[in-house]
Amino acid sequence: MSSDNSAEIKWIAVDWGTSRLRVFAMDGRDHPIAEKSSDQGMGGLTPDAFEPALKALVTEWMADSPKPLLACGMVGARQGWIEAAYAATPCPALSVDGLVRAPAADKTFALRILPGLCQMDPADVMRGEETQIAGFLSANKGFEGQLCLPGTHSKWAHLKDNQVTGFRTFMTGELFALLSGQSVLRHSVAAPATTDDASSTFLQGLERARQMNGNLSAELFSIRAKGLLHDFGSGDAFDYLSGLLIGAELVEALAADTRTIALVGSGPLGQRYQAALDAFGVTTTMMNTSDATLAGLTAAYHTLKEAGEWAAI
Amino acid sequence: MSSDNSAEIKWIAVDWGTSRLRVFAMDGRDHPIAEKSSDQGMGGLTPDAFEPALKALVTEWMADSPKPLLACGMVGARQGWIEAAYAATPCPALSVDGLVRAPAADKTFALRILPGLCQMDPADVMRGEETQIAGFLSANKGFEGQLCLPGTHSKWAHLKDNQVTGFRTFMTGELFALLSGQSVLRHSVAAPATTDDASSTFLQGLERARQMNGNLSAELFSIRAKGLLHDFGSGDAFDYLSGLLIGAELVEALAADTRTIALVGSGPLGQRYQAALDAFGVTTTMMNTSDATLAGLTAAYHTLKEAGEWAAI
Numbered sequence: 202m203s204s205d206n207s208a209e210i211k212w213i214a215v216d217w218g219t220s221r222l223r224v225f226a227m228d229g230r231d232h233p234i235a236e237k238s239s240d241q242g243m244g245g246l247t248p249d250a251f252e253p254a255l256k257a258l259v260t261e262w263m264a265d266s267p268k269p270l271l272a273c274g275m276v277g278a279r280q281g282w283i284e285a286a287y288a289a290t291p292c293p294a295l296s297v298d299g300l301v302r303a304p305a306a307d308k309t310f311a312l313r314i315l316p317g318l319c320q321m322d323p324a325d326v327m328r329g330e331e332t333q334i335a336g337f338l339s340a341n342k343g344f345e346g347q348l349c350l351p352g353t354h355s356k357w358a359h360l361k362d363n364q365v366t367g368f369r370t371f372m373t374g375e376l377f378a379l380l381s382g383q384s385v386l387r388h389s390v391a392a393p394a395t396t397d398d399a400s401s402t403f404l405q406g407l408e409r410a411r412q413m414n415g416n417l418s419a420e421l422f423s424i425r426a427k428g429l430l431h432d433f434g435s436g437d438a439f440d441y442l443s444g445l446l447i448g449a450e451l452v453e454a455l456a457a458d459t460r461t462i463a464l465v466g467s468g469p470l471g472q473r474y475q476a477a478l479d480a481f482g483v484t485t486t487m488m489n490t491s492d493a494t495l496a497g498l499t500a501a502y503h504t505l506k507e508a509g510e511w512a513a514i
Numbered sequence: 515m516s517s518d519n520s521a522e523i524k525w526i527a528v529d530w531g532t533s534r535l536r537v538f539a540m541d542g543r544d545h546p547i548a549e550k551s552s553d554q555g556m557g558g559l560t561p562d563a564f565e566p567a568l569k570a571l572v573t574e575w576m577a578d579s580p581k582p583l584l585a586c587g588m589v590g591a592r593q594g595w596i597e598a599a600y601a602a603t604p605c606p607a608l609s610v611d612g613l614v615r616a617p618a619a620d621k622t623f624a625l626r627i628l629p630g631l632c633q634m635d636p637a638d639v640m641r642g643e644e645t646q647i648a649g650f651l652s653a654n655k656g657f658e659g660q661l662c663l664p665g666t667h668s669k670w671a672h673l674k675d676n677q678v679t680g681f682r683t684f685m686t687g688e689l690f691a692l693l694s695g696q697s698v699l700r701h702s703v704a705a706p707a708t709t710d711d712a713s714s715t716f717l718q719g720l721e722r723a724r725q726m727n728g729n730l731s732a733e734l735f736s737i738r739a740k741g742l743l744h745d746f747g748s749g750d751a752f753d754y755l756s757g758l759l760i761g762a763e764l765v766e767a768l769a770a771d772t773r774t775i776a777l778v779g780s781g782p783l784g785q786r787y788q789a790a791l792d793a794f795g796v797t798t799t800m801m802n803t804s805d806a807t808l809a810g811l812t813a814a815y816h817t818l819k820e821a822g823e824w825a826a827i
Contacts, residue, residue, distance in 0.1 A: 354698070422638065449731045453732050
């Protein structure tokens with residue numbers, strides 16, 4: 202996009218997580234005119250690199266005039282640009298109250314950061330997913346039930362009366378990476394040649410986790426032993442381990458509520474969760490993660506605009 | 515010990531695991547006259563280094579004449595010196611049938627390796643612990659119940675009629691190392707300044723695992739969140755994570771049988787398991803791991819001697 206079009210851009214949406222930075226040039230009709238991303242995630246940056254990393258992507262879009270920026274994710278963590286204190290559940294997914302303006306060398310650079318959510322007991326936190334939840338709710342008004350957001354750290358949020366009443370985090374994705382890549386199981390597990398979201402070994406893993414009511418203590422090493430004693434290939438082991446871990450997550454999450462479940466996900470992981478829920482007898486719809494993030498930031502933009510907050514820029 | 519005493523040595527006991535090599539010079543009355551060890555574990559050696567690594571420790575003990583050597587552990591794995599095929603449960607902990615002689619350049623070097631145990635369903639394997647089990651049984655004749663052997667991969671063996679009727683492996687120790695050292699929890703967990711085998715946070719972790727019936731899916735990340743939201747220090751997090759993981763192991767292992775439990779363990783880990791079992795209302799006795807290994811190798815030595823096997827050297 203040439204700078205000639207920058208006049209059409211009304212604001213900039215920023216999704217800044219641990220490993221990626223994504224920006225969207227938004228027009229006045231809630232549509233992204235352009236999108237850019239880089240690997241300048243919060244996890245690898247020192248504070249002096251925050252402003253340059255973001256400007257490298259968005260300066261072109263401000264050729265005619267400064268534009269307000271609205272961000273979600275780890276950018277608002279204690280180790281991020283500036284801490285946007287968690288809002289405590291029960292509360293709406295997004296609250297304008299907790300918004301924080303990031304200090305910038307360039308005083309015309311108006312970046313505002315949305316706060317994450319916390320739950321005091323059981324202790325839990327999220328940062329970024331609250332925006333996806335808000336986006337899902339703006340597209341599914343009045344939804345009540347559980348929303349599952351698969352990821353390295355999956356979140357399951359309970360939604361009622363347009364509020365997040367509580368949530369839990371599952372380290373399923375990180376456990377899978379550690380067990381398959383760093384533990385003794387690394388000798389037994391490898392990504393299968395062809396990807397099948399619901400292979401028979403994946404379904405066997407799910408079923409075993411259900412039988413064990415999610416207690417996997419004695420199940421993990423069996424993957425190694427199956428490889429030594431039986432004809433159990435590394436691709437099967439990959440799917441079985443995935444089924445065991447996702448199955449244990451579902452056992453626990455569905456114990457709280459199986460009535461209405463929806464997904465915010467994408468790619469093979471989203472498909473895998475949908476297949477797993479299906480195997481557990483729960484039919485779900487799935488909203489794309491990126492769409493949900495953008496819808497959440499857009500909803501926050503409108504709330505702020507109506508509150509007259511943007512005038513202060 | 516000078517080589518003048520080598521005439522007293524009748525045989526040499528060898529405990530060769532993944533990370534350590536330990537040898538014992540045994541007299542004719544089942545007593546170790548001397549003991550040596552090195553870090554030449556199987557995990558870091560190439561096949562051409564096996565014989566030199568062992569000879570470096572025992573040659574001095576053979577000054578007057580060659581001595582038979584009897585070994586247990588990973589030395590008999592498929593990637594070890596020579597594979598000693600698993601005996602399948604139900605079976606005695608040690609069977610002379612599966613004994614394998616290691617090929618050596620020095621034809622007078624008579625090293626025999628004891629086989630491990632396997633269980634076909636649920637698939638499981640052990641190599642080294644079967645010798646500890648045999649040692650425990652030689653000191654506790656007629657024991658029936660479960661024997662717990664804590665470690666990186668804990669084993670729980672069911673013993674009846676002097677046989678191992680079945681067993682399960684728990685990756686508890688490895689999970690603790692991965693979670694505390696490599697996962698997002700590494701920011702929250704650090705070894706406490708003072709070691710207490712049964713700190714209140716360790717007991718809280720055990721209790722939480724029991725409440726959750728061993729399903730830890732949603733519990734692990736709470737350690738990170740407790741650190742962010744509450745006054746929960748890294749030493750507390752260490753003990754709590756340890757309690758959660760050991761607790762989940764106990765829930766599963768004790769579901770099978772809580773009548774009679776004994777431990778083969780040592781050091782802080784052994785104490786921690788004993789305290790955990792105590793918190794679960796199970797009183798146990800503990801045999802030292804090293805003593806059990808030596809007793810097991812000694813029992814095997816006598817069985818072989820009675821069978822006339824040593825004459826073949």
